[in-house]
Amino acid sequence: MDPTVVAGRPCVGLGTGLLPVAKSAEPRKSGSGRAISAGLGVGSTRDWLFSSRQSFSSSRLAENLTRNELGGRFAKQGLGTYSVQGGAFWSTCAVSSLLVCAAAKTETAQASGTDSDLTQGSVILYNYSLAFNPAKAKLALEEKGIKYTEEKIDLFNGQSLEPWYLKLNPAGSSPTLVVGSEKIVESADIIRWADKQGIPLGGDSVDRAFVNEWLQKVDAWDGNLFAEGNSSSGAAVKLSTEYKIKVAEANATRYPDLAELYKKKLVSLKKSIERPSNSDAREKNLKQLSDLLDEAEARLSSTKFLAGDAYSAADIIFTPVLFRVYQVKKDAELLDSRPNIKLYYEELKKRPSFKPVFAAAESGLLTALIVLPAFAKIFFVNATGKY
Secondary structure (H helix, E strand, O other), X not given: OOOOEEOOEEOOOOOOOOOOEOOOOOOOOEOOOOHHHHOOOOHHHHHHHHHHHHHHHOOHHHHHHHHHHHHHHHHHOOOOOOOOEOEHHHHHHHHHHHHHHHHHOOOOOOOOOOHHHHHHHOEEEEEOOOOHHHHHHHHHHHHHOEOOEEEEOOOOOOHHHOHHHHHHOOOOOOXXXXXXXXXXXXXXXXXXXXXXXXXXXXXXXXXXXXXHHHHHHHHOOOHHHHHHHOOOOHHHHHXXXXXXXXXXXXXXXXXXXXXXXHHHHHHHHHHHHHHHHOHHHHHHHHHHHHHHHHHXXXXXXXXXXXXXXXXXXXXXHHHHHHHHHHHOOOHHHHHOOOHHHHHHHHHXXXXXXXXXXXXXXXXXXXXXXXXXXXXXXXXXXXXXXXX
């Protein structure tokens, strides 16, 4: 597939000049067509899903399916007690499996721009809404009010290793931002690009030198290692990584023109499996985070936001860090002694950009709707051996 043609939309000759900036950052809906997987905050669909979950959860069918079927089968695959939001996760998964087919037929979410907008200069974000680094990129687009189309790229089930995507992002990771013929594959670079569209966030009222320094510091911290070492998700991540290793090995043979890219990816995948068991790496990661929190706490003692009294790109890149601390339930340990950060985070959550970015990770149901199909694919392909 030509890398300048993505998701079926031609991107040739669209240019990379400044893009129109919307007056307000409205929640963006996925151009992929499934409101349930990327329309984080699509009112009618979410309301229907949650009301349906309540009805199904009260039934003996859902209860039996969760305890006897899913629980047993997933345990045999080595997932143990993997939970995204506590013990209710597997119950949610069972309910979600009953809802997936019906929900997939709900009204297609419209892309966040008209066809004429796309032909003038398209912005496409390949995003995995549960992941750490893509959240930085999406938050930047939301805060800047940039019109974009969101396409889901599943990091768990091997979709990011498909040849067409590897041509867009040779690392086979997310996020990837496609702006006309330009491709940006690092989250910090996407933040910098977005901030340059129009007036930078905070304007002249923020410490611009600090913003640039902070972007580098926070980008150097590995939020994925932190989650793997401090939550029950490790077994699930390992299962996914082992599966992706097999996919990459098969694809390296199947697509000889991309063999070198797949070999590089194999090296990184094998290293990632070893990371959570490396105590030195975990300690270094925690020390790095503590230093960031200490610096943020000190700055927030005299300013409303990190770089001054106005919101800036420094706050964008730090928001997913704090979200992850709360997500793995380390907030008491790491933030009770840092009250300025806790107050600051409460303000961040009130911003219109917060829910479109983090709603899926906050919701057990939406998380299950994303994770369950990925694991189903992994189990099926592992059973058939056809990678």
